[in-house]
Amino acid sequence: MSVPAIELRGLEKSFGLAKIIQGVDLKIDKGERHAIIGPNGAGKSTLFNLITGKYAPTAGSVHLHGQDVSGKKPFEINRMGLSRSFQITNIFHNMTVFENVRCGLLWSMGYKYSFWHMVNGQRHLTEKADEILEQINLTSRRNVVAGALAYAEQRALEIGITIAGGADIIMLDEPCAGMSHSETDLIVDLIRKVTEGKTLVVVEHDMGVIFDLADRISVLVYGEIIESDTPENVRASKAVQEAYLGTTLEDAG
Amino acid sequence: MSTPATTPLTAGTRRLIPLNHALPWIIAAVCLFILPYVFDSRSALTIMNQMAITIVFALSYNMLLGQGGMLSFGHAVYMGLGGFFCMHLLNWVEAGLWLPLPLLPVFGGLFGLFFAFLIGSFSTRRAGTVFAMISLGVGELVAACSVIIVIFFGGEEGISGDRTMGPEVLGWDFGPQEQVYYLTALWLLIAALGMFLYSRTPIGRVANAVRDNEERAEFLGYSQRHVRWMSFMASGFFAGIAGALFAINFEILTEENLNLTTSGSILLVTFLGGVGFFVGPIIGAIVFTLLQTVLSLYTEIWALYLGILFVATVMFFPGGLAGLLAMHVLPWKLGKIGHLVVPYAKMLIPALAFVLSAAAVLEILFHKRHAGLGDHEMNLYGITFDSHGAMPLITVLAIAAVSLFAIVKLAPGLKAAWDDATHMGGHHG
Numbered sequence: 001m002s003v004p005a006i007e008l009r010g011l012e013k014s015f016g017l018a019k020i021i022q023g024v025d026l027k028i029d030k031g032e033r034h035a036i037i038g039p040n041g042a043g044k045s046t047l048f049n050l051i052t053g054k055y056a057p058t059a060g061s062v063h064l065h066g067q068d069v070s071g072k073k074p075f076e077i078n079r080m081g082l083s084r085s086f087q088i089t090n091i092f093h094n095m096t097v098f099e100n101v102r103c104g105l106l107w108s109m110g111y112k113y114s115f116w117h118m119v120n121g122q123r124h125l126t127e128k129a130d131e132i133l134e135q136i137n138l139t140s141r142r143n144v145v146a147g148a149l150a151y152a153e154q155r156a157l158e159i160g161i162t163i164a165g166g167a168d169i170i171m172l173d174e175p176c177a178g179m180s181h182s183e184t185d186l187i188v189d190l191i192r193k194v195t196e197g198k199t200l201v202v203v204e205h206d207m208g209v210i211f212d213l214a215d216r217i218s219v220l221v222y223g224e225i226i227e228s229d230t231p232e233n234v235r236a237s238k239a240v241q242e243a244y245l246g247t248t249l250e251d252a253g
Numbered sequence: 254m255s256t257p258a259t260t261p262l263t264a265g266t267r268r269l270i271p272l273n274h275a276l277p278w279i280i281a282a283v284c285l286f287i288l289p290y291v292f293d294s295r296s297a298l299t300i301m302n303q304m305a306i307t308i309v310f311a312l313s314y315n316m317l318l319g320q321g322g323m324l325s326f327g328h329a330v331y332m333g334l335g336g337f338f339c340m341h342l343l344n345w346v347e348a349g350l351w352l353p354l355p356l357l358p359v360f361g362g363l364f365g366l367f368f369a370f371l372i373g374s375f376s377t378r379r380a381g382t383v384f385a386m387i388s389l390g391v392g393e394l395v396a397a398c399s400v401i402i403v404i405f406f407g408g409e410e411g412i413s414g415d416r417t418m419g420p421e422v423l424g425w426d427f428g429p430q431e432q433v434y435y436l437t438a439l440w441l442l443i444a445a446l447g448m449f450l451y452s453r454t455p456i457g458r459v460a461n462a463v464r465d466n467e468e469r470a471e472f473l474g475y476s477q478r479h480v481r482w483m484s485f486m487a488s489g490f491f492a493g494i495a496g497a498l499f500a501i502n503f504e505i506l507t508e509e510n511l512n513l514t515t516s517g518s519i520l521l522v523t524f525l526g527g528v529g530f531f532v533g534p535i536i537g538a539i540v541f542t543l544l545q546t547v548l549s550l551y552t553e554i555w556a557l558y559l560g561i562l563f564v565a566t567v568m569f570f571p572g573g574l575a576g577l578l579a580m581h582v583l584p585w586k587l588g589k590i591g592h593l594v595v596p597y598a599k600m601l602i603p604a605l606a607f608v609l610s611a612a613a614v615l616e617i618l619f620h621k622r623h624a625g626l627g628d629h630e631m632n633l634y635g636i637t638f639d640s641h642g643a644m645p646l647i648t649v650l651a652i653a654a655v656s657l658f659a660i661v662k663l664a665p666g667l668k669a670a671w672d673d674a675t676h677m678g679g680h681h682g
């Protein structure tokens with residue numbers, strides 16, 4: 001068996017006395033589409049922050065492609081091919097849509113800290129950024145300041161920035177939060193399109209979206225994974241139903 | 254996208270330097286070239302040199318404040334240290350070292366860069382208040398050192414030298430003020446262009462990204478600390494160039510060049526001009542230098558007026574002078590700039606009256622307290638009067654009050670005219 005894209009071993013995180021993540025073990029294979037569900041405050045975003053380097057674990061470890069990355073900084077983890085989006089839109093509000101996407105491209109396209117290239121003169125860079133704008137359907141908003149976009153457009157841009165660098169692990173934290181049904185459908189299509197062939201980890205509340213996207217689902221309750229299985233098995237699981245899902249699953253089914 | 258005219262999708266395929274980009278620089282170069290023919294007095298040359306140095310310094314400061322979002326209270330350190338090193342270099346040239354004067358700013362820049370590298374290694378770890386506090390501490394520290402380490406900083410008298418001892422360049426020995434002007438102007442162009450181009454490089458763009466949202470930048474592969482450090486070093490480099498130009502112009506550097514007062518005033522200059530625009534610090538430096546030289550000819554309390562101007566800018570025009578100009582782009586584009594002329598002219602009269610009378614109040618009070626014993630005679634705006642009498646003070650206070658009243662009365666009209674000029678559609682009211 002190949003090395004998992006993400007592996008969590010005995011991962012724990014406490015804030016002061018509050019133990020938010022209490023011993024999570026999880027393997028996510030390369031190319032897998034993995035959803036994390038669970039009630040509000042279960043620790044899903046915290047888990048994201050631990051994997052992506054925003055927080056250092058209190059105990060346990062995070063491995064990317066077999067390499068221990070616990071305690072590494074977000075930029076180091078990003079350079080290893082992991083990119084994430086945020087539950088609360090996190091874009092460059094004062095820059096244009098185009099520039100936002102371009103910022104997501106600079107490091108991965110090898111410009112790094114260069115002060116000897118003129119960004120506007122880089123054809124590849126501009127073409128690539130425009131390609132991504134096309135993918136996320138924001139071409140018509142190219143030169144608009146990101147802060148002036150509608151909410152749904154900002155969420156699309158958030159995804160655009162996330163996938164721009166071509167990371168092979170994409171983590172999306174509630175990409176459809178606060179969206180209408182039709183907007184959600186568009187975003188789900190978009191997610192499926194842009195994460196083709198990649199490892200996807202997604203937190204979402206909308207069960208329809210989850211069953212649509214995921215190969216496997218982990219259920220996080222009070223900082224513990226109580227079930228990690230295929231959508232069908234998770235749906236059937238007694239433990240999950242008792243702990244969290246109740247009747248909502250049947251509704252979504 | 255159906256409107257290609259408004260979307261420069263071809264941005265990436267443009268030629269390296271399109272003419273409309275080069276034009277402002279060509280105009281600037283031509284202006285710099287002919288200015289000494291227009292203003293040919295010695296003092297005018299000195300003021301223009303002073304301006305050029307302040308522009309380079311302010312632009313370098315804005316690489317931190319405007320581009321990088323780093324508020325520094327100690328930027329004079331890099332200009333000052335660059336200048337001191339150049340002063341020593343000049344003295345070594347006098348002792349036989351071969352170095353043509355026009356190359357001195359390169360070394361000034363490298364010294365500034367070196368110290369920004371050292372100090373930035375710890376000061377740029379955090380942004381915000383921590384960075385500001387460290388910059389203040391380092392500024393205080395270096396200023397204190399400059400008094401203690403006499404062998405390098407020359408103590409109270411500072412370090413002086415002679416710029417004319419190097420090899421001649423094209424027959425110039427840089428003794429005459431005019432030759433120094435052209436050297437300074439050339440370096441102004443080089444430095445300004447360098448800083449402008451820097452802002453369009455990947456690191457320059459990412460500096461903006463880190464300024465706006467450091468967390469997001471980290472998740473895109475950029476270490477916010479390294480980005481800030483690089484901005485800091487680049488800024489130190491150009492500040493060092495300003496220091497070298499200062500050394501060339503004035504042939505002396507003292508503690509004043511790196512103390513907190515100088516650091517504070519460059520913050521003022523930059524903010525006055527506007528941190529959000531590349532030209533902001535340029536406008537700020539020109540206006541500030543002019544005000545400083547002109548005001549200090551006429552009044553002892555010029556620093557007070559500059560302080561008031563600064564406070565007023567921060568409170569009413571946070572975009573600075575450049576922001577104020579930029580506000581008028583919209584009425585211009587709507588073809589309504591003309592609608593503003595009359596309201597502006599109406600406002601100008603009471604505004605001018607208010608500024609002059611308020612200044613008169615300050616001047617009279619100052620004269621009362623500080624003129625020599627028995628010296629009651631005062632001259633203001635060409636009028637001679639007794640500064641200790643009640644009448645002059647009452648008069649100017651009355652004028653100030655009346656003009657303030659007029660300003661308040663005219664304000665709604667101006668506001669309406671402004672709203673009309675910034676909105677599409679027909680005439681207002």
Ligand SMILES: Nc1ncnc2c1ncn2[C@@H]1O[C@H](COP(=O)(O)OP(=O)(O)O)[C@@H](O)[C@H]1O
Binds near residue numbers: 020038040041042043
């Ligand atoms: N930085 C933090 N400091 C203290 N408590 C935190 C922090 N981040 C999250 N928490 C707490 O951890 C719990 C889980 O939060 P979160 O991971 O955002 O949950 P979810 O994303 O599953 O809704 C919440 O009770 C929250 O208050």
Ligand SMILES: [Mg+2]
Binds near residue numbers: 044045046
């Ligand atoms: Mg969350």
